[in-house]
Amino acid sequence: MKKVYLFVIMLVLSTTIMQAQKADSTKRNPTWTIEAGFNLPELYNYGFEVNVGYYPFKRSWIRIGPSMQAMYFFTPNKDWFPTNNKTKALISEVYLNLIGNVEFTPSKKKSFFIGMAPYLGYEMINNKGTVKNDAIQLDLKYNYTVHIFDFGMRYKLGGYIGKKKKNGLQVQFQSSLRGLTDKDPRTKAVNIGLPNFKTFVGVTYIYKIK
């Protein structure tokens, strides 16, 4: 299944890059963008994101600017073992990140770009549900919420398509570097001792506002 997702992503990306490789004389660098996309960390965890970007610094080969990212992921109930338990379960994740985008446009006349974007922000995870089994007198309700300072890196590859280069597509890989578990006093300030990764690949539609 993961191979299928990978294939779809590669297909979208290759089409986008081919389109983006077409030379044109329109203004390629955006000032304001809005992005919306689907992200896939694993088969039972799905996510959506909206990203508003502003690029005040632009040259022919690079553009730099911040963006605000909001993401929502969810994990529906999944019985990993055959069981008679009656369960309801949902894990929800909300992310609000400030991203510093650095995007390189290697070709002078084409809109294809490759970028890296360190980010930091806030993450909230909620895990709630119920589990019942009369055979062992089990009747549980649970609701756990975790707040996390999150930071990491996003890599992206994409381009603008169409004559006006108004619309674009990108594929991104984002990896969280947060480490929750390391209580070592030498590293706990930056939480890098034992990273707890959240990585995903995604496909995002970009609209060049201006």
Place this chain on the structure above:
Amino acid sequence: MIHLQNVKSIMLIVCFSIFIASCKKDKLSNLGISKKFDITSTHTGTTYTMTVFYPDENFPTTPTPIIYLMDGFWYGNMVAKQITDLTNEGSMPKCILVSLDYKSGAGVYDRAADLQYPGDGIDSKAKGDHFFQFLKTELIPAVETDYPSDTTQRTIIGHSLGGFFVLYSLLDNVSHPLFNKIIAASCSLGLGKDNMIFQKEIQVAASTTDIKATIFIGSGTLVGNSPAMHQEFFNRLKNRNYPNLKIDFALYNETHGTDAYPTFLNGLKFIF
């Protein structure tokens, strides 16, 4: 006057050095002494590769607690580092660590059969009872012939299916526990049609008045219903008031992939 280009170069070198330093991992040889040996079980028909580690220059000559770690291919180095650190800070005695791995290199897959007990709703390949016999009659005698063991502090650690195994095997042998100290992390408590470990606990409570063991149970809060199930299992064991059962429980803001670290670390502090 310092040229701007030189400053950039120096900063690059410093950043690169910090990056390389942060990537450095502790190897067993840096933490203490270690040896490997293979052992083929007549009970499971599997050949295991065991890594024996001790956080010192030489193995001990006096009776020492021995810790048996399931899924050593994942957690061997991590637990060795934890033992070394906790020993250095005086939070636990120096122990021998015996990490279990599979010679085939397919431990990620082969573990499932060893760590599940047969039962309703369980994979038909499950042979946890045979694996227990391997530990009891083959592995432990082999290890404790070569290394001086303090058998009153014999310990077993498991995570996920391993956590299920260490708890279930205790309940299955409750009259004569093979291990006195147990750390169980993020256990597969939902295994079996009607959660067979809960059923086993009810059976044990009906037939036993005491469990002589020290147990630490931990789970991440971000593992579906696992934290609530762990809390319930802990409550049930605790509320039986077994006179010689010392038990503690903790939840961590972690996922199933990361809750082993804090559970093992705090578990080692608790059981010793």
